[in-house]
Amino acid sequence: xxxxxxxxxxxxxxxxxxxxxxxxxxxxxxxxxxxxxxxxxxxxxxxxxxxxxxxxxxxxxxxxxxxxxxxxxxxxxxxxxxxxxxxxxxxxxxxxxxxxxxxxxxxxxxxxxxxxxxxxxxxxxxxxxxxxxxxxxxxxxxxxxxxxxxxxxxxxxxxxxxxxx
Numbered sequence: 746x747x748x749x750x751x752x753x754x755x756x757x758x759x760x761x762x763x764x765x766x767x768x769x770x771x772x773x774x775x776x777x778x779x780x781x782x783x784x785x786x787x788x789x790x791x792x793x794x795x796x797x798x799x800x801x802x803x804x805x806x807x808x809x810x811x812x813x814x815x816x817x818x819x820x821x822x823x824x825x826x827x828x829x830x831x832x833x834x835x836x837x838x839x840x841x842x843x844x845x846x847x848x849x850x851x852x853x854x855x856x857x858x859x860x861x862x863x864x865x866x867x868x869x870x871x872x873x874x875x876x877x878x879x880x881x882x883x884x885x886x887x888x889x890x891x892x893x894x895x896x897x898x899x900x901x902x903x904x905x906x907x908x909x910x
Contacts, residue, residue, distance in 0.1 A: 748755035753887040761891045768794040772801035782836035834860025844871030
């Protein structure tokens with residue numbers, strides 16, 4: 746945990762198209778459930794997937810729980826609940842981009858214990874806390890979401906080799 750540079754051994758980059766396709770697959774999987782009163786997006790990562798799922802399931806009521814949990818550099822930070830919603834979550838669908846260690850998911854589960862929790866991506870440590878997910882990745886994989894990255898020029902390998910000579 747924390748700033749351990751060896752924590753993440755792999756990177757899994759996701760494009761906007763890839764994310765959209767996976768969020769739509771999540772919506773397909775959620776069709777087997779009868780009815781959701783609305784969606785609760787876990788900010789910030791759950792906002793885009795929640796919008797896609799809301800469109801696909803024709804859900805107009807979307808709320809948020811706002812939690813500041815960690816940055817890519819430090820996952821030991823305190824859980825800071827900035828906004829919650831009232832109730833047990835019965836009839837609600839919680840959407841987040843991923844469940845990693847499960848810390849954020851546990852906080853949201855404690856808030857809304859009767860809600861159905863769905864994420865696009867799940868890692869082994871957090872997977873038991875969600876009801877539905879699409880893709881499982883290893884715990885040592887850093888998921889590079891499209892909102893955390895940008896396209897840039899990368900020098901060809903041959904050019905790099907010539908510069909070393």
